[in-house]
Amino acid sequence: MNDKTKNISSKQVYTRLINKTEDYIENNLKEVISLKDLARNAHLSEFHFHRIFKKYSSETVNEFVTRFKMERAAIFLCVNPKINITTISMEYGYNDSSSFSRTFKKHFGISPINYRKQQELSRKSNWFMK
Amino acid sequence: MIEPINITTEELKDQRIIYIRFRGSYVEFRRKSKKLFNELFDFATANNLINPNKTKVLTIYDDNPFITDEKNLRTSVAMTIPTDAKVIESGKICESSISGRFAVGHFEMSGSQYGEAWQFMYQEWLFKDKAKPRDAVPFEMYITEPPKNLKDKSLTDIYIPIV
Secondary structure, three states, rough: OOOHHHHHHHHHHHHHHHHHHHHHHHHOOOOOOOOOHHHOOOOOOOHHHHHHHHHHHHOHHHHHHHHHHHHHHHHHHHHOOOOOHHHHHHHHOOOOHHHHHHHEEEEEOOOOHHHHHHHHHHHOOOOOOO | OOOEOOOEOOOOOEEEEEEEEEEEHHHHHHHHHHHHHHHHHHHHHHHOOOOOOOEEEEEEEEEOOOOOHHHHOOOEEEEEEOOOOOOOOOOOEEEEEEEEEEEEEEEEHHHHHHHHHHHHHHHHHHHHOOOOOOOOEEEEEEOOOOOOOOOEEEEEEEEEEEE
């Protein structure tokens, strides 16, 4: 195997690892997800999982999980205008609405309530298919 | 605005799929989707996963382009596979499954009407309190093969996750 083939093959291993990790988070949005959980899901040691992840990703594992959850929460907030923030917090593995709101604001620069208002006001006709 | 032939509900239980997940803008995705579908078909053919009467091809919209940055925006090309199929993931191909309740809009439309059809399902149907949204990813299922041009019509179902 030459270096180029090795690189493609190791990139594909990483892609599959990320896909399986995303699928795991997708199925466990309500849980608090740790590196240990993700490594176990990928049948790797924490050390090995972390090493592969770090080699290719510009995010840390925690940043990755948090971004995934915040983006999903943002979609859910927008398609579900009646749901309250406490319920949303629980749905994404946060014990209380204030820690959820803080994390949300850190990611999007705006509180969940204001985010929803802003999206409702500016919802474009092609919101779903940019 | 385009309207569906009808809207039904469907409960999927561990519908197995194989997929290739693309990361990038929708413009880039559209440019590469044919190649990705071909890769998926080649894998499915080589592994005897295609049942001509049952196999369905899907596009899964894992993220929303107004929320996720283009570099992380995920769109997956996928294919249903039989319950008892043996799959060893390789290359870019992964396996997953779809479960849960969906509202299914059955559309006969051309390639240029997909945006309108999605808009109908959310703005004119879901947001008019016809059902309660469920937190899962929506997708398109191609019932007949989409034509190569943007004018001719084909049958496509749009699946929206609901409670």
